[in-house]
Amino acid sequence: MEALSGTLLVGRSFEPMRGRVVVEDGQIERIEETETTSTDIILPAFVNAHTHLGDSVAKEAAIGLSLDKAVAPPDSLKHRRLAAADRSDLVSAMRRTLRFIERTGTVSCLDFRESGTAGARALHEAAASVSLDPFIFGSGKKSVLDVADGYGASGANDGDFTEQRAACRKRDVPFAIHAGEPDATDIHPALDLEPDLLVHMVHAEQDHLQRVTEQSVPVAVCPRANTVLDVGTPPVRELLDHTTVALGTDNVMLNPPSMFREMAYTVKQFDVTAREVLRMATTAGAEIVGLDCGVIAPGRRAALLVLNGDSDNLTGSVDPVQAVVRRATELDVKRVLV
Template sequence: MEELTGTILRGESYEPVRGRLVVEDGRIEAVEETATESTDIVLPAFVNAHTHVGDSVAKEAAVGLSLDEAVAPPESVKHRRLAAADRSDLVAAMRRTLRLMRRTGTVTCLDFRENGTDGASALREAAAPLAVDPFIFGSDDPSVLDVADGYGASGANDAEFADQRAACERRGVPFAIHAGEPDATDIHPALDLDPDLLVHMVHAEAEHLERVAAGSVPIAVCPRANAVLGVGDPPIRELLDHTTVALGTDNVMLNGPSMFREMADAANRFDVTAREVLRMATAAGAEIAGLDCGVIAPGRRAALVVLDGDSDNLADSVDPVRAVVRRATALDIKRVVV
């Protein structure tokens, strides 16, 4: 049994509770209000809802390029670099990124992994020795589902994905697809595939949001990456008003996979509350992937981040939730409990 004390951000409302959290056999046994002198802040570990960890072999390679030049298959900088990468170098680079995620409080990422079965297997290999377990959305042929956890489509304007969608349905695994990143033309075709997750939705309009709400389709947004590529800002307030919205960092070659940076950017630039942003960075991604984390409550998996509330950065903060979302950095982490 292990006991954590301090200010605990409890439940789906992230209510700050002064007290203790008891962990036994990897699960949260109890959250109790009690007197404590600890200044620690305990929050759920992060779930990064959209990544491309394979891009770890090409950091900064696409900054300053257009969306098509940077990432569009098959001739973009991204795909040329991936094709040229030696497998051992690719695995090593992805392992470094996953290790960084772990150190900065992320316990899993919902990763779109290129290069079919070989690509998904390489990511499994990269993650094997680490305490980070990526949820892999595979690519190419439906046979990738023998290795991956679901299928991740590049976009409805890029190719036909009916076979892959049907394969996901047969196996009972999620089908995800990029939509509405460069413009709105691929959103309705993406929705026609009955996806389990939409990514980006920068150019979502009222008619799209009505369909999203009717189908309860969750959305992963990546505002920092959208800004780097110059495609616009997702309408996060409107998306939240219609469905579950999760936060991701997108391509590693464009941004580091820091959920602290992503939360601060979202909180400072969009019409959202700190609690909404924290939920986007934790519980929302966990729900999308069917993971038992993202919320501090008895019976849930103990995937937690412990911050030093008395650090030079966080000391004297009057609102712990806002402090976590807007101010905290990796330097404030005392430990990650998984």
């Protein structure tokens, strides 16, 4: 049994509470409100709702390129680099990125893994030596579901994914798909597949939002990557008003997979509150794929992030939620309990 004391950001509302969280056998046993001298800030560990870890072999290689030239299948720079990468180098690069993700407070990432079954197996190998367990959305043929946790489609304009969607239903695993990143033409076709997750939705319009609500489809947004690729800005406020929205960092080749950077950028660029952004970075991603984390509550998995509230950066902060979302960095991380 272990107890972590300080300012706890409890429940789905992240209401600050002075006290301690008691952990036993990997679960939150109880939460106690009590006086404490600890200046630590304790919150749920992050869930990064959209990554491409394979890009770790080509960091910064696509700077200045358009979406099509940088990451679009099948002939973009990313896909050429992935095809040319030695498997051991790819596994090593993904493992190092996973270590960075883990050290900076993330308990899981929902990864779109290219290269079919071989790609999914490579990510499993990369994750074998870290505590973080990525949720793998595989690609290619439906047989990838033998080794992946779900299916991740590149986009409805890139091919027919009907067979893969049916396979996901049969196995009761999630089907996710990119939509509305370069333009709006693939959003309705993506929704026709009745996905469990849409990614990006930069160009979502009112009729798309209506369908998202009717179909109860959550959305993962990646604002920094959208900015780098110059495809526009997602309507985050409107999306939040219509469905569950989670936060992702997208391609490692474009941005470091830092949820701190993604949160700070999102809260300052969009009409959203700090609490909404923190929920996007924790609870939302966990709930989308059924992970037992993302919230501090009794009976839940003890996936926790401890920040040093007395760090040179955070000391003097008057609102711990605002401090976490707007100000905190990797240097403030005191401990990650996963």
